[in-house]
Amino acid sequence: MSKLLEFWFDLGSPAAYLAWKRLPKVLAQTGASVAYKPMLLGAVFKAQGNASPVTIPAKGKWLLGDLARYARRDGVPLAYPPGFPINTLALMRCAIGLQMRNPVRFVPYVDAMYDALYGEARDLRDEKVLAAALAAAGFDPAEMIALASDAEVKQALIRNTEEAVSRGVFGAPVFFVGEEMFWGQDRMDFVAEALTA
Amino acid sequence: MSKLLEFWFDLGSPAAYLAWKRLPKVLAQTGASVAYKPMLLGAVFKAQGNASPVTIPAKGKWLLGDLARYARRDGVPLAYPPGFPINTLALMRCAIGLQMRNPVRFVPYVDAMYDALYGEARDLRDEKVLAAALAAAGFDPAEMIALASDAEVKQALIRNTEEAVSRGVFGAPVFFVGEEMFWGQDRMDFVAEALTA
Numbered sequence: 001m002s003k004l005l006e007f008w009f010d011l012g013s014p015a016a017y018l019a020w021k022r023l024p025k026v027l028a029q030t031g032a033s034v035a036y037k038p039m040l041l042g043a044v045f046k047a048q049g050n051a052s053p054v055t056i057p058a059k060g061k062w063l064l065g066d067l068a069r070y071a072r073r074d075g076v077p078l079a080y081p082p083g084f085p086i087n088t089l090a091l092m093r094c095a096i097g098l099q100m101r102n103p104v105r106f107v108p109y110v111d112a113m114y115d116a117l118y119g120e121a122r123d124l125r126d127e128k129v130l131a132a133a134l135a136a137a138g139f140d141p142a143e144m145i146a147l148a149s150d151a152e153v154k155q156a157l158i159r160n161t162e163e164a165v166s167r168g169v170f171g172a173p174v175f176f177v178g179e180e181m182f183w184g185q186d187r188m189d190f191v192a193e194a195l196t197a
Numbered sequence: 198m199s200k201l202l203e204f205w206f207d208l209g210s211p212a213a214y215l216a217w218k219r220l221p222k223v224l225a226q227t228g229a230s231v232a233y234k235p236m237l238l239g240a241v242f243k244a245q246g247n248a249s250p251v252t253i254p255a256k257g258k259w260l261l262g263d264l265a266r267y268a269r270r271d272g273v274p275l276a277y278p279p280g281f282p283i284n285t286l287a288l289m290r291c292a293i294g295l296q297m298r299n300p301v302r303f304v305p306y307v308d309a310m311y312d313a314l315y316g317e318a319r320d321l322r323d324e325k326v327l328a329a330a331l332a333a334a335g336f337d338p339a340e341m342i343a344l345a346s347d348a349e350v351k352q353a354l355i356r357n358t359e360e361a362v363s364r365g366v367f368g369a370p371v372f373f374v375g376e377e378m379f380w381g382q383d384r385m386d387f388v389a390e391a392l393t394a
């Protein structure tokens with residue numbers, strides 16, 4: 001029987017971007033189904049007493065080189081948008097809003113935003129840049145602004161983030177296979193093993 | 198030509214223990230030579246503004262499971278001594294002291310201490326337990342106490358630790374191939390690639 005993989009992510013995490021890019025291979029290889037779980041990583045950090053690794057200068061410096069090695073190995077472009085790490089609140093509200101209101105458009109949206117951020121290093125803090133990136137992927141920027149302002153959508157993102165914290169998530173990306181938790185794009189080999197065990 | 202791998206470690210790190218166990222395979226596979234670099238991880242953490250991952254409860258909980266997965270994959274026993282994480286100052290002074298005064302006994306000492314700590318979960322804080330572990334590995338406990346009290350030995354450990362900090366080390370284990378740094382037992386595949394590139 002096909003197992004379920006939960007993928008917890010924030011568009012603000014370049015490690016989650018690398019995982020997002022490799023995820024289709026893991027799903028194809030294992031026959032697993034997937035539940036995408038948008039969360040707010042900043043709120044998760046705060047609740048768990050954790051912080052972005054870039055807050056420790058030596059670790060941040062190492063991390064850039066480390067992620068670059070993974071990107072090269074996977075054949076994936078990796079750049080950083082101006083102002084990185086960026087505030088992803090509106091972007092993540094749109095992600096979960098699409099899951100609720102137009103689920104078939106969820107994956108294309110996440111694809112487009114991850115590519116804009118870490119493939120092309122676009123400054124999505126700039127409304128015009130964001131609108132262009134949305135339009136290029138077939139989204140109506142005005143509709144997306146409305147989605148990000150929807151009270152039910154806001155609540156759903158809060159609920160997901162609270163669930164993440166209560167289940168022990170402290171970073172991104174995180175995978176669950178049942179209640180076994182795996183943190184990091186560098187643990188996807190263990191994830192694949194758990195999905196085929 | 199054979200490349201040089203620097204292995205920076207502290208006996209207090211179970212991740213460094215797992216790396217120590219896998220290191221002979223990487224050296225055999227790549228033909229690299231190795232320079233063992235004892236350091237004091239607690240002092241490195243402090244200097245870099247970092248802390249043990251176990252200080253973040255959710256991360257510490259995840260880490261135990263994560264290291265257990267690596268240990269299972271590598272076929273290595275993994276347990277934790279009472280009082281973990283422990284103060285390794287005297288143990289690390291003995292390590293670097295042997296490098297200076299009796300280098301042929303360095304690897305057997307580190308083997309014995311890692312096995313006692315994480316293979317057998319012995320309480321090396323207890324002088325009698327420590328003396329027994331040393332004696333079982335062919336070391337004279339009184340000589341080791343003298344070694345740990347030697348001013349030149351103490352200075353050498355401080356110098357190594359300062360060098361680690363100045364080169365960007367913020368955790369353990371750390372590997373250098375030239376000036377390329379790799380952090381974690383989970384990066385040994387990249388280390389092996391760098392050694393054969």
